[in-house]
Amino acid sequence: GQQLNQSPQSMFIQEGEDVSMNCTSSSIFNTWLWYKQEPGEGPVLLIALYKAGELTSNGRLTAQFGITRKDSFLNISASIPSDVGIYFCAGKGGGADGLTFGKGTHLIIQP
Amino acid sequence: SAVISQKPSRDICQRGTSLTIQCQVDSQVTMMFWYRQQPGQSLTLIATANQGSEATYESGFVIDKFPISRPNLTFSTLTVSNMSPEDSSIYLCSVEGGGGETQYFGPGTRLLVL
DSSP: OOEEEEEEEEEEEEOOOOOOEEESSSSSOEEEEEEEEOOOOOEEEEEEOOTTTTTEETTTTTEOOOOOEEEEEEEEOOOEEEEOOEEEEEEEEETTTTTEEOOEEEEEEEE | OOOEEOOOSSEEEOOOOOOEEEEEESOOEEEEEEEEEOOTTTTTEEEEEESOOOOOOOTTTTTTSSOOOETTTTEEEEOSOOGGGGGGGEEEEEEEEEGTEEEOOOOOOEEEEO
């Protein structure tokens, strides 16, 4: 089946630093999604990408859908304490497909 | 985005028993999905539930262990049957959004099996 490789597994950064994480897949997806999950909650959708090469921003977050349709990255600029959490990439094929998730990137911010 | 609620939010159960998890959404949706998130792990799709038809299960998940109901366009249930400690996980429902290209998640049900 499809597999997503997400890196890094964890990040320890200083407040104010920029963050970059990425996902690669063994096969193509039609949609790439980025979620954030905080303790005790379900994943919250941050950014959705619908076509190859698409670059989309949501405030301090920027994500891109790779040209090959097998990869995506998420950047967070000027990190703040509330950015702490686990960030998941997810890929979706066509039609009624469910999502395939990466293993997550744990973001920890040191004041 | 849709507002999704799940009941119970958490439970502690004895092995060999069954638990039914409810998922309610505030708008009508065609597709609902159930995921499992084992401790410290990512999310894995269990099944897709389309109203009016049998759920479609992913490899490694079977209907006898995880029966699903989808009686209408705003509600679904997932039952975890004959539980063992290995079933201790967070169970999440999600609904389609964005023209079917995105999904929104409920808060999850945290299950501990002793």
